[in-house]
Amino acid sequence: MSLDFRARVDDRGLDVEFAIAPGETVALLGPNGAGKSSVLSLVAGLLHPDSGQVVLNGRTLVSTSDGTDLPPHRRHVALLAQQPLLFPHLTLRENVAFGPRSLGRPRGESRNQADLWLARVGVADLAARKPAEVSGGQGQRAALARALAVDPQLLLLDEPLAALDVAVAPDLRHTLRQLLADRTALLVTHDVLDALLLADRVLVLDHGRIVEHGPTREVLSHPRSPYTAQLAGLNLLSGTWQDDHVVLPDGTTVHGLVAGPPPSSGEPVVATFRPHAVAIYPDQVAGSPRNSFDVQITEIEPLGDLFRVRTERLSADVTAQAVVDLGLAAQMPVRFSVKATEVAIYGL
Amino acid sequence: MGRDRGVSLPRWVFVPAVIGATFVVLPLIAIITKVDWSHFGDLITSDSSRAALWLSLRTSAASTVLCVAIGVPMALVLARTSFPGQRLLRSLVLLPLVLPPVVGGLALLYTFGRRGLLGHVLEVMNIQIAFSTIAVVMAQTFVALPFLVVSLEGSLRTAGHRYEVVAATLGASPSTVFRRITLPLVMPGLLAGAVLSFARALGEFGATITFAGSLQGVTRTLPLEIYLQREEDPNAAVALSLVLVVVAVLVIGLARPERARL
Amino acid sequence: MLASRFRNAILTALAAVVVAASLAGCGSDKSKSARTTTLTVYAASSLTGTFTELGSKFEAAHAGVKVSFSFGGSSDLVTQIEQGAPADVFASADAGNMDKLTAEHLDGRTPKNFASNTLEIVTPPDNPAHISSFADLAKKGVDLVICAAEVPCGSAAQAVASNAGINLAPVSEEESVKDVLAKVTSGEADAGLVYVTDVKAAGATVKGITFPEASTAVNTYPITTVKGSKNLTLATEFVELVLSSTGQTVLADAGFAQP
Numbered sequence: 001m002s003l004d005f006r007a008r009v010d011d012r013g014l015d016v017e018f019a020i021a022p023g024e025t026v027a028l029l030g031p032n033g034a035g036k037s038s039v040l041s042l043v044a045g046l047l048h049p050d051s052g053q054v055v056l057n058g059r060t061l062v063s064t065s066d067g068t069d070l071p072p073h074r075r076h077v078a079l080l081a082q083q084p085l086l087f088p089h090l091t092l093r094e095n096v097a098f099g100p101r102s103l104g105r106p107r108g109e110s111r112n113q114a115d116l117w118l119a120r121v122g123v124a125d126l127a128a129r130k131p132a133e134v135s136g137g138q139g140q141r142a143a144l145a146r147a148l149a150v151d152p153q154l155l156l157l158d159e160p161l162a163a164l165d166v167a168v169a170p171d172l173r174h175t176l177r178q179l180l181a182d183r184t185a186l187l188v189t190h191d192v193l194d195a196l197l198l199a200d201r202v203l204v205l206d207h208g209r210i211v212e213h214g215p216t217r218e219v220l221s222h223p224r225s226p227y228t229a230q231l232a233g234l235n236l237l238s239g240t241w242q243d244d245h246v247v248l249p250d251g252t253t254v255h256g257l258v259a260g261p262p263p264s265s266g267e268p269v270v271a272t273f274r275p276h277a278v279a280i281y282p283d284q285v286a287g288s289p290r291n292s293f294d295v296q297i298t299e300i301e302p303l304g305d306l307f308r309v310r311t312e313r314l315s316a317d318v319t320a321q322a323v324v325d326l327g328l329a330a331q332m333p334v335r336f337s338v339k340a341t342e343v344a345i346y347g348l
Numbered sequence: 349m350g351r352d353r354g355v356s357l358p359r360w361v362f363v364p365a366v367i368g369a370t371f372v373v374l375p376l377i378a379i380i381t382k383v384d385w386s387h388f389g390d391l392i393t394s395d396s397s398r399a400a401l402w403l404s405l406r407t408s409a410a411s412t413v414l415c416v417a418i419g420v421p422m423a424l425v426l427a428r429t430s431f432p433g434q435r436l437l438r439s440l441v442l443l444p445l446v447l448p449p450v451v452g453g454l455a456l457l458y459t460f461g462r463r464g465l466l467g468h469v470l471e472v473m474n475i476q477i478a479f480s481t482i483a484v485v486m487a488q489t490f491v492a493l494p495f496l497v498v499s500l501e502g503s504l505r506t507a508g509h510r511y512e513v514v515a516a517t518l519g520a521s522p523s524t525v526f527r528r529i530t531l532p533l534v535m536p537g538l539l540a541g542a543v544l545s546f547a548r549a550l551g552e553f554g555a556t557i558t559f560a561g562s563l564q565g566v567t568r569t570l571p572l573e574i575y576l577q578r579e580e581d582p583n584a585a586v587a588l589s590l591v592l593v594v595v596a597v598l599v600i601g602l603a604r605p606e607r608a609r610l
Numbered sequence: 611m612l613a614s615r616f617r618n619a620i621l622t623a624l625a626a627v628v629v630a631a632s633l634a635g636c637g638s639d640k641s642k643s644a645r646t647t648t649l650t651v652y653a654a655s656s657l658t659g660t661f662t663e664l665g666s667k668f669e670a671a672h673a674g675v676k677v678s679f680s681f682g683g684s685s686d687l688v689t690q691i692e693q694g695a696p697a698d699v700f701a702s703a704d705a706g707n708m709d710k711l712t713a714e715h716l717d718g719r720t721p722k723n724f725a726s727n728t729l730e731i732v733t734p735p736d737n738p739a740h741i742s743s744f745a746d747l748a749k750k751g752v753d754l755v756i757c758a759a760e761v762p763c764g765s766a767a768q769a770v771a772s773n774a775g776i777n778l779a780p781v782s783e784e785e786s787v788k789d790v791l792a793k794v795t796s797g798e799a800d801a802g803l804v805y806v807t808d809v810k811a812a813g814a815t816v817k818g819i820t821f822p823e824a825s826t827a828v829n830t831y832p833i834t835t836v837k838g839s840k841n842l843t844l845a846t847e848f849v850e851l852v853l854s855s856t857g858q859t860v861l862a863d864a865g866f867a868q869p
Contacts, residue, residue, distance in 0.1 A: 073516045099518035579685045581760075
């Protein structure tokens with residue numbers, strides 16, 4: 001199940017080439033208008049390239065050289081969008097069974113298949129409901145079940161968590177993470193967490209070109225494009241879960257709020273917090289809050305009306321006043337502190 | 349339980365609104381007051397009245413079916429495709445909405461009549477359309493079709509094609525998508541359009557009298573019968589008018605809750 | 611019914627506009643004779659050509675008088691007069707409709723017959739069904755169009771047929787003689803039954819075939835002044851003009867027969 005993609009769309013200024021290995025999930029990052037959706041449309045068969053070819057699993061989906069152009073329903077490519085787009089006149093079960101039915105499976109088998117997938121995404125009890133009678137998160141789960149029920153050779157995910165409440169997104173992300181484990185998938189996202197937790201590899205798209213690519217962590221820890229740098233501004237710390245806190249490899253402990261299902265002790269986790277949430281103190285300050293990190297400033301750069309104070313691993317956004325008052329400068333040792341309520345912890 | 353107040357309307361709006369409602373309702377009341385109730389039963393059950401009512405219901409039902417059969421594909425093409433000249437085509441298709449029905453009847457006559465555009469072909473095939481019930485159905489379809497197309501095209505555009513895209517990526521062929529997704533989604537619009545078409549066909553007069561003629565049981569529909577009775581027996585005409593109004597109200601009333609629910 | 615009401619309303623409104631316009635004209639134009647009087651004549655639509663001509667003659671003979679016409683189906687005109695339309699003179703296409711006007715509207719006068727009309731067969735100019743007699747109309751395969759029995763030309767057609775012992779099977783029974791004529795001129799029908807005057811007015815667009823059986827149903831046109839006329843003298847003079855030799859000549863030229 002591999003994808004080879006090469007396409008040019010002139011009036012959208014898009015010229016992109018990449019491949020996805022079997023079982024791999026690739027995240028497509030990039031600012032609005034970069035061409036992410038166009039890439040999905042080209043794969044799904046909703047947009048025709050001016051030149052190029054898309055080959056899935058040895059099957060040519062579209063090729064401008066030999067004129068092949070499979071219609072969307074023959075591509076075996078399922079799409080999960082930002083909105084669930086569940087068919088409003090069908091129950092969740094009928095929605096999920098729609099794909100298998102369309103592929104010619106018998107009615108009973110399709111229903112069983114639907115119930116199985118609804119159970120896998122955790123909404124088995126809502127099978128008889130209409131989409132209008134379930135919440136956004138439940139709807140998106142059913143939509144995921146519907147996409148997977150056709151056993152697609154490639155799953156396209158178009159910002160699948162972007163429209164969800166922050167309270168339910170982590171749970172669904174967790175479910176997605178489990179179900180995407182050995183699937184070939186292409187994920188369009190704005191969210192670095194999605195990329196980090198769901199994708200093996202990222203492609204960064206800007207102005208219709210791929211500007212960066214590589215394993216997710218590598219790209220995010222050494223951002224080369226301004227977009228990636230901004231995206232990577234989110235502080236990420238990997239560690240293991242111990243009782244009620246995260247233990248980093250250097251022994252530092254981090255307290256925070258667990259997003260999604262609670263991890264068990266010894267399980268790998270990441271702790272994340274925004275640079276905004278960081279307060280900077282002079283090195284030798286008494287009475288530390290629960291989360292504090294002794295760091296050395298590597299760089300200070302203006303960021304809008306704030307300044308971003310970078311260290312080797314972490315970033316903090318502070319006001320100009322704070323920079324002056326504290327006399328912040330490169331090479332200076334300081335202490336970063338973050339309230340536990342500002343830290344989100346995700347099980348991996 | 350609280351009532352949804354929404355944003356208040358300017359008060360002056362109610363004056364023309366009430367005048368308008370009165371303008372529509374008062375003539376209906378006037379008809380009811382004119383009905384000769386003691387003979388109402390006899391008037392509407394006479395042979396000619398029953399023949400006209402039955403013919404009207406049959407032809408209107410047939411033309412509604414015809415409108416659906418050709419109007420749905422037309423609306424689909426107009427709403428879901430784009431091609432050069434589409435705007436012009438839409439205007440032309442909707443022309444019968446603004447055309448006087450008599451002109452529509454003349455146009456049909458010049459097309460399907462004996463000396464019309466297709467007259468010779470039809471004659472060779474030994475098909476005579478004028479003066480037949482088929483001609484009535486054609487005249488009604490001609491004037492009623494735009495109602496269905498407009499109503500359905502609006503629904504199709506409102507529904508958008510995002511659901512159709514999803515259905516296609518799930519492996520559904522275009523026909524499956526149409527049958528299981530598009531059609532159910534626009535059903536309220538289709539129903540509304542069909543009801544409007546039926547009501548328009550039921551009231552059709554000008555195109556029918558011009559194109560189909562007038563013969564009891566064959567081409568003389570209820571509006572033609574009313575127009576004819578008015579000459580000799582105004583009481584019968586009034587009674588039949590009331591029947592026509594009641595049938596129209598019933599049809600619209602029956603279809604209305606369906607629209608509101610969906 | 612609604613349609614006819616609406617039409618009546620429009621006709622009445624039009625009549626009102628005509629009256630208003632003529633009144634306004636008399637107010638503004640003082641150089642002419644002192645006053646303009648308008649005489650309103652309601653006449654059956656088959657009289658359109660002849661009465662318009664007679665109206666001009668009447669105006670020429672009566673300075674300051676304008677004749678305003680309202681032509682329509684006789685039964686429509688009766689309804690309008692009953693609803694209070696300002697008619698001075700009423701000319702009907704048949705006795706039946708004239709009889710509908712109750713004494714209340716008739717000014718105590720007896721209507722006078724001024725013309726008569728008989729039926730004639732009309733066919734397209736090439737006469738595709740080769741009609742030559744009244745009996746031919748009943749031949750198989752002839753698309754015959756006549757008036758519905760509810761209107762005068764239809765009842766006349768029924769009378770002729772039953773007198774002749776011939777069973778007509780029309781493909782359509784139209785609401786007016788004009789509709790019958792239209793079906794024939796458009797070539798849809800092989801033959802129709804209309805009045806002699808209609809054939810004459812239609813000229814070369816149709817072929818007329820007279821037939822002896824027509825004399826068994828003669829349609830007589832009565833005329834009268836209407837009660838409540840504000841111009842009774844003028845109205846009476848107009849009726850006299852129609853009955854005079856001048857009037858009769860104009861009518862005869864159009865194909866009407868003596869009553």
